[in-house]
Amino acid sequence: MEMSRKAIPYTPNDKALKEMTIMIVSTAGAHLKSQEPFNTDGDDSYRVIPGDVASADFTVTHGAPKEHYDTDEPKKDINVIFPIDRLRELQKEGYIGGVAEKHITMMGYAMRLRKILDETVPAIAKEVERSKADAVLLTAG
């Protein structure tokens, strides 16, 4: 899209990983079983995932055809798209400083690209800025 052709939105980082709190932002369709599923016909919404969540509490809803993206795989182990257990382990071993107090998920194949660019992405950016995260790990299915 036009915006991104102009410049690479690069933010320098001067912290070491062991000092950094990491947030996950994923478009792979992960959400809590207790949350409203994404609408596979098109969806510009996002879900806020609390930091203390259990990996078993997740499911996946995504609009892509199953032969393209088989959501049964991340349903077996959400860490393949939303690596909450892995990040906790990395924090425990001191590789990273911390895991964010919240994370953000949405669905790819979401169709409503204009609205997502104009409204959803700025809203997610605000969530990230308001958090104590030092960096974001992005995954996309």
Next chain:
Amino acid sequence: MVGIPTVLVTLDPEQSGMMRPPRAIHPEGFKFGHSLGKPNDAGLQTAVIKKALEQLVTKQEPGQIHFVTFPGY
């Protein structure tokens, strides 16, 4: 706005490249649904995540998508 550093793990470097991600890796040969490796393969997932996080502390030209082979996949 100061912004926040990001690193992307992408399985579709062509599509992702159009968005000019500042830091990114592409695990070669991974299927969609396996962004960070196969289910219940914590070792491989950790290897992919570490490779991604390393990009945050590696001095490099912004906008590259690093293709990485993970032999465990």
